[in-house]
Amino acid sequence: MDKRVVFAVAGSGKTSHIINGLESDSKTLILTYTDNNLSNLKHRILQKFGEIPSGIKVYSYFQFVYSFCFRPLYGHELKTKGINWHVPPFNTLKMKRNDPRFYIDSHSRLYSNRIAKLIEQLGINDEVIKRIEKYFDSICVDEVQDFAGHDFNFLLSIFPANISQLFVGDFYQHTFDTSRDGNVNKSLHDCYDKYKAKFTKVGYVVDEELLSKSHRCSPIVCSFVSENLSIHIDSHRSDQTNIEFIECKNQAIEIMSCPDTAKLFYQDSRKYKGYTENWGATKGLDCFENICIILNPTTLKLFENGKLEELKPQTKNKLYVACTRAKHNIYFIPEKLIKYMKN
């Protein structure tokens, strides 16, 4: 059985790779974390087959861990009423791990970040694996870099399942976590090499070749990202596009009012009218031609000094996501030029 983790770069066709591997009679489990990507995956499957074939199940991670794993296997012993998405009260961290209150709130809801831990605690991992094997020949996990906390451990615990396994992700597009809990896997995303080692140690093959080139981004965008953000990315393309730094206010206003150019902000994009979005929220989207990235004072300073790689990792990842949305040109605009447009 092929059990593989493919590290991909932005726009290299992660989702396409998963979709291309599907047949109408596939028995495949597809997991992802964000709602955006969930609907994107379903949409792509519908495009390919005209329906979602009955053997292919696309679940969000929490739907999977709660409705596919926990409830069918333990719901008869422990009646729960869904998921509590809030961070559990701090004092619960001191509780013993066999104390039900560690997992369940006073309204019989499971704390989202501890469902994976509960499965481990109940010792039903083997049953989870059997259940996965019963219904599926293969599992695909998209955006695998989002898995954190107990969820990451849970993901690795699937390894023994005797089905082919394909995890796809981009370490540097780690902008969300499925969940966190205290110190569990807290430093998971601090170092790419250590992160890869976690998979190889369990037995997964790590593949950094297959999806190392971007279809979406032009050579110029790729080299900008590689040089300024120290995130290596190659392009399949050879055409020329532009990256422009806008200093003229009139030009900035013209771009801001262009309805076809997406304006991407570090945060608070909703406070600006028009076609705006936050950097992090564009992950997984593939609908932008030209984009305009708004630089707040901190980022602007680093940008001007050519030191963007010194951004906080989380911010740097978000900027990486934003830059790699562009199929064509990128315009960088300092926030101060357009701040007066803020509502």
Add this chain to the structure above:
Amino acid sequence: MKIIEKIKLFNFKRFSNFEVQFTEEVNLLIGDNEAGKSSLLTAIELVLSGSKSKIDSIGIDNLFNKQIINEFLVSDKSIANLPTLRIELYLNEQNNPHLNGKVNSEGVACDGLVLTCEPNEELTHEISEVLAQEKSNFPYEYYVVNFATFSGQAYSGYRKFLKFLALDSSQINNDYATREYIKAVYDNFVEQTARIKLKNEYRQQKVAFKETNLKSINDKLDEYQFSIRSSTKSNLETDLNIVEDDVPIENKGKGRQCFIKTEFALREHDADKPLDVLLLEEPENHLSHTNMKRLVHRISESHAKQIFVATHNSLISTRLNLRNSILLNSSSPEPLTMTDLPEDTAKFFMKAPDNNVLEFILSAKVILVEGDAEYILLDSFYSLVTGSSLEADDIHVISVGGTSFKRYLDIAKVLGIRTAVIRDNDGDYQTNCIDSYLGYVADNIGIFYDAVNTSSTFEICLYDLNQDACDELWLADRKTLSVQEYMLKNKADCAFELLDKKADQIIIPDYIERAFQWINE
């Protein structure tokens, strides 16, 4: 094929805790009145429908087991002990993770659906107030209904895991039931996308009618115009009807309606999306004998669907194979299935003349006799011997019409019916009455016969004991035959005359008296 393998009922109607396995083709639910045949069909229908409104229309109070409610009301009425109603349908492997899990009363991972009706936990305060009242007030209104799969996932009527149709012939003239029937059949025949398209086209027709046919009238009017109604109460699905030779089914006789509806439902209309489950409530209602035979033929020929039939009718139950019977009994909580009945016996009843086998099955104590003569006399014999009557002691007498007793005894063995066989020794009691029944030695089976080989038949025994009375009745007219010969040639008539004229002085053969004693032991 989608099969309901088993049903479990908790606190539903007369079943406080009940379980029965089903076969994958025909399941015959037989039983006395009030035994729960219809309840079982209702239970299946409710779970498959996923319809809360269906439950509301019946009323939760009518679905709950009355005994459990009464027990609760005389207890300390603790809110924690409020009873819960559950119906679980266990399905065969469906290859669908949404149906599979351990969320069932057995805690075993399998495919299935469950309906629960339990107190609303959000309203515990209000429920406590109701329970605190002096009066016996059960908080039905605070109960909530949930439909879920064994994976714990909720479902509703929009998501049907099994396609089913329920037909209740006692509701045959009920407008609502007819509409529901037509809608169900239509839903099963026509794909959803096609239904939507047709509905749209029908509405367009109405618009067209207004714009052409009503135009001349509307042209004479100004702001207020005539149009054709189009709404949820008036659309294609509400206007659909089923006709035979252009006569709407509701204008047909009840019998014909029953027949058409059942036959229509049985039709193999769509090989890809067949009906999975058909529920038939007393299909014999309103049907003539010939129509019933045709219907039985249709049912037995139908494939690829699981059929549940609740019936009172011997013909239906024997012709559809007694081995498929599930016997519900108001006195015992356990259902009795007849899968252990020997196959040749089941086949025998399929082919045998119309008989009273259901009467036999539904009885606790039965006396089997060979022919009409015994049958006619047995009632008064019983009264003379016991001073009681067969009805009062709940004993059924069945004339087997020959010596096929063993077929009935096969059933008696399976169901534990106390059965006395009264038979002639036919000149060799050892062979005919003892050796022949060696396979049927059981506490609930007794064979009664005259142990004198020369008393080979009932008539001979009777004549020997009642010579004077018989001679008095028949000797005068005899020319060639002896009285005994005459009696043997006219068994039923003589029995009737004897009963009519000499009932008070008949001496009863000893083996029959013994049978009476034994049956009441």
